[in-house]
Amino acid sequence: MILAIDIGNTNIVIGCIEGEEVRFVERVSTNLSKTELEYVVEFRTLFDLYRISLEDISGSIISSVVPPLNNIVKAALQKLFHKAPLVVGPGVKTGLNILMDNPGQLGSDLVVNAVAGLHYYGAPIIMIDMGTATTISVVDDRKNYIGGMILPGVKVSLESLVNRTSQLPRISLDAPRKVIGKNTIECMKSGIVMGQAACLDGMIERIFDELGYEAPVVATGGLSGSIVPYCKRKIIYDNELTLKGLGIIYHKNMEEPRG
16 A cells, blocks of 8 residues: 655645555645644544554655645655655656656646546546646647646635625635526625636637547546536546556556566
8 A cells, every 4th residue: 555645735635545446535734834743643643544554555655746845745754654755756757748848847746647547537638637726737649748728726716806805705615506696605606616617618628629629528636526517518527536646656666677
């Protein structure tokens, strides 16, 4: 069993993977002020919650878009397992052919999602990750990662709306009863939830037009579950996509060289 960790700007996604089965998926807040010992305690608490022994963990892997946390989390895992984790980055085998102007600038989370998308859903494939930012990645019918888009995230959009207006309240991300709202809160919910869903539908349509063919669409990320059900396009919701990709990359790099 391996421990997989995806460090995002808002949340850290943590899961244990046994074979191809994800035993659990949990999210904790990304906190730059925490020490390695505090992260050790956080990880141990999760193991206790799911009744997983430290001896059951054979290795660990990290992907991160928050460089200041990398060494802290690495040190925490080293303290827990007495073994350095694998960190997704330059020199790590992914098997992904990236056709970008500067492949090294592609976020490790996008690489991991693409690896998982190819493995579980085949090519072509479009992957949506809804976190602090909403990212869309495109792999063509030749299994090449050809690019994507970065959009303001759902909560970023909502916080900007509330912070820059004097009379709009903070709201939850519950769906409105109708698209046409009858009060301020219902209007805001429609704009955020239905507006984001319509945005995804429109982007997918434009991607299909540019590719010249359609492709399966998979969504992951903490906020996808609130938006994807209201899209008109068929989108597969896979909450475990990133962790699955980390598992694939870990095993790809830990395989013994063949004679």
